[in-house]
Amino acid sequence: MATPFTPDRLVEILRAEGVRVIEYGQWRTHNRNHKGSFGPINGVMIHHTVSSGTDNSVRLCYDGYADLPGPLCHGVIAKDGSVYLISSGRANHAGAGDRDVLAAVVDERALPAPNDRSADGNTHFYGFECVNLGDGRDPWPEAQLDAIERASAAICRAYGWSAASVIGHKEWTNQKTDPRGFSMTEMRARIDRRLGGEPERPKPTPAPKYEPFPGVAWFKKHPRSPIITAMGRRLVAVGCGAYREGPGPQWTESDRQSYARWQRHLGYRGDDADGWPGRASWDALKVPTV
Incomplete structure (x- = not known):
């Protein structure tokens, strides 16, 4: 008990x-x-x-x-x-x-x-x-x-x-x-x-390098950056792409719609799945460092 x-x-x-x-x-x-x-x-x-x-x-x-x-x-x-x-x-x-x-x-x-x-x-x-x-x-x-x-x-x-x-x-x-x-x-x-024994620890592996979360305000400025391209490619890779063209470096409505699909994929609903990246969903996406 x-x-x-x-x-x-x-x-x-x-x-x-x-x-x-x-x-x-x-x-x-x-x-x-x-x-x-x-x-x-x-x-x-x-x-x-x-x-x-x-x-x-x-x-x-x-x-x-x-x-x-x-x-x-x-x-x-x-x-x-x-x-x-x-x-x-x-x-x-x-x-x-x-x-x-x-x-x-x-x-x-x-x-x-x-x-x-x-x-x-x-x-x-x-x-x-x-x-x-x-x-x-x-x-x-x-x-x-x-x-x-x-x-x-x-x-x-x-x-x-x-x-x-x-x-x-x-x-x-x-x-x-x-x-x-x-x-x-x-x-x-x-x-x-x-x-019967101590836990078997997982073998350490080199930590992959991912882009740190830029902050939601950065995305709302509609930036043009290779980070956006890398993000879009990850969204496509996980089956959440909503792109007709691209993805490319300019933040667009297609990026926001694709990211909203990713948020829903993670289980978010309502305002939590509005397509504007948050830290938890960004970290889960694992966007490679550019």
Whole structure:
């Protein structure tokens, strides 16, 4: 039993375990706390998305849909091993499940077969959605399995839990089949081995050089600069270009429309997606130094 991590602490423990963390949209305040409590925390739950493609899957889990509003988990684990954080509070991921399973997780003992739906899992579990069709044929790359192992171990290590605190959605309720395509027993064995030692630190790599944020006022002066060209090329590269010609060095309405697409891609809405660059979205775009 434990209190939820602060957003900063969650990022810290994941990165300390070697997880490649990507902070998505307004994840720090994006939650369902108005619908119920989040905590005490008792474990980690693993899911599959029944979707393909990183961008589509992350956006789906962030926004949810009409019958199930987002966020639908705390982190989305992509096939390349990246973990997109989309919430630090209550999320619609676990739903109702077996209170005997919850008791077993708390006691860190063997799980009984789930047969009722008497406990609220959204209160008690961190949830990770893993990008996979869930058809038993869609592959689980080792990079993705490694990220599941690391993310789960990070939370267990920080709370002082064993791998028995990590379960699959299908072990929580007989209404679900996820995750399908790998064994949760084997995953817990991997987590258990990792918890037997110190976190494996990621190897340092040279830091890439990116253009520092020039400030929103600079853009509103409609500048002419090679920075604008570099920005436009990055927007095209990430699939957000709205250019008929270019991009070029002169800031234009096409640049603003393209940047608004990028902001929406990151999860921003309303005035936060007006096309005028802000520091967080600029840093996420990683415009090369010119």
